[in-house]
Structures are given as structure tokens and as C-alpha cells.
Amino acid sequence: MSSTGANLVPAETELIQRACQGDKEAFYCLVHPCERGVFTAAMSILNNAHDAEEVAQEAVLKALTALPRFRGECKFSTWLIQITINEARLKLRRDHRHLYESLDEQQTDGEGEYFPRDFADWRDIPSETLQRKELREALKRALDSLPPKYREVLILRDVQHLSIQETAQVLGVTEGNVKTRLLRARLQMRDALTPGIDGSWSRGKQEFEKVRPW
């Protein structure tokens, strides 16, 4: 292990050194701030909280074993998320071998372009309404309806706020793939949410009223 990895903060370097010497408490301190990121990364692929927790635990234990080989070429959290993504994909393939799209297919984005389906204009969403139950349920349904490879990118970028470069690294795709998938994910989410529940928008009008997406 290198203690001079450019992406490591000094406290992290010390924790890694101690963890490599068998200090489990130090390893837990290292992993603790990444717990949400690890769980969310697993969820982005498995979309099931029970499976995601199981995979997150496996990934963390794998990281403990592999820690002496960690070179600090990326942030520790990015490295851990990368392990988690790989574990989640393995689980998906083990459990749904016949259903899972092949890794080859994951590398390409050859489905043609995605065009927005409608042009209703949303109102800006006031912060106080973000927690409304119907909005959260509509959002969950829209996330569930996304194909996995778009959901992965959307979650890593817009929920976990990884950079485009980090997202490409953990998924093992190009930055161009990340941008293309993110565009499609965001547009599909918008289309899935746009018609809204209050029905104040109707397709026939020339002028588009602003609508609420819930």
C-alpha cells in the first residue's frame, strides 16, 4: 500500500495503515462514512433493500481483505463503491442469469436516441412539498421503471453526486457512456413524472400551462 496516494486525506491514510495491520476498529472508522454510498450503489443495481444490504456487507468484507492492495489512485470511497458495483452485478447474474443483460451489452448505448414524449412545463418544486407522500411514491415508481443501466448512472450521479469521471470508473464504462445514459435517465424520469396527478395540463392546448409533477 502506498501512503502517498494523492486522493487520500492524512487521517484516511493512517486508518488504512492501521486497518492493514488488523485493526478492525480503524477499518470500521474508514468504512462508516461510506455506508450510505455503498448501500445506495448496491440498490442502484439490485433495487431491493435486503439484497443491497447483503451485497454491501460482502463488498465491505472484500475490501478489508483487499485493502493491502489499495494504492490510493482514487478516493477510498470510490474504490469501495467500485467493489460494491462488481459484487452487485455478480449477485444479479447469479440470481437472474437468464434475465440479466450481458456485460457486453452494458458497454454499448446503441438503442438510438430518446426524444421527450411531452412538453408540459413543470412548476418549480417548493422545498416544503418535496416530502409529500404522493410525490415520493410517484418518484419511486419512476425510478423502478428505469432500465437498470440508466438507474445506476442516475443514482451515482444525482443521488450520490459522484463526478462523471468517478461514475465512469466505478461502472467500468466511458465518460461518454455516462453522459448518454444520464441524459436518457433524466429525460425518462421527466416523462414518467410529468403528466402529474392534478390534471391541470391537457395535451391539446397550444399554450402549455405549468403543472405540478405529482
Add this chain to the structure above:
Amino acid sequence: MRVIEISCLEVWREISNYLDGEVDAELRARMEAHFKACAHCKAVLDGTRNVVKLVGDGVEYQVPEGFSKRLYAKIKEK
């Protein structure tokens, strides 16, 4: 700066990059001019921005209760 027109199709292709600040100054100016003139693309832009805001708080991906405790136990027993 002279702004060259851009089609709706090109705007849709770049709308996500635009939100992420991943377009160059020239393309940004062309897109901004287009948004002023095209209500459809402005609607797509606003809605897409709202999607980013909506998913950004991560409420749908809260860590289950007891997750940290169970993870700690796994680490200790390894």
C-alpha cells in the same frame, strides 16, 4: 458574439450536459438563445432540472435501520 441557431433535437441531446455545466461557452449561448425562443425545450429543461432536484435528496435510498450495527458485527467476526 453571433449566436448560430440550434435545432430542438440538438438541444435535447445536450440538455443533461447543459445542466451539468458540461457544454462549452459557444454551445451554452446557442442553447440559451433557443430556450428563450422555444417553450417546448424550455419546458423540457425546467422539468429535467426538477428531476435532478427531486432525486437529489436521496430519500428513496435511506440506509435500513441497524445497517451500521450489523456491518460492524460482520467486520468484527471476520
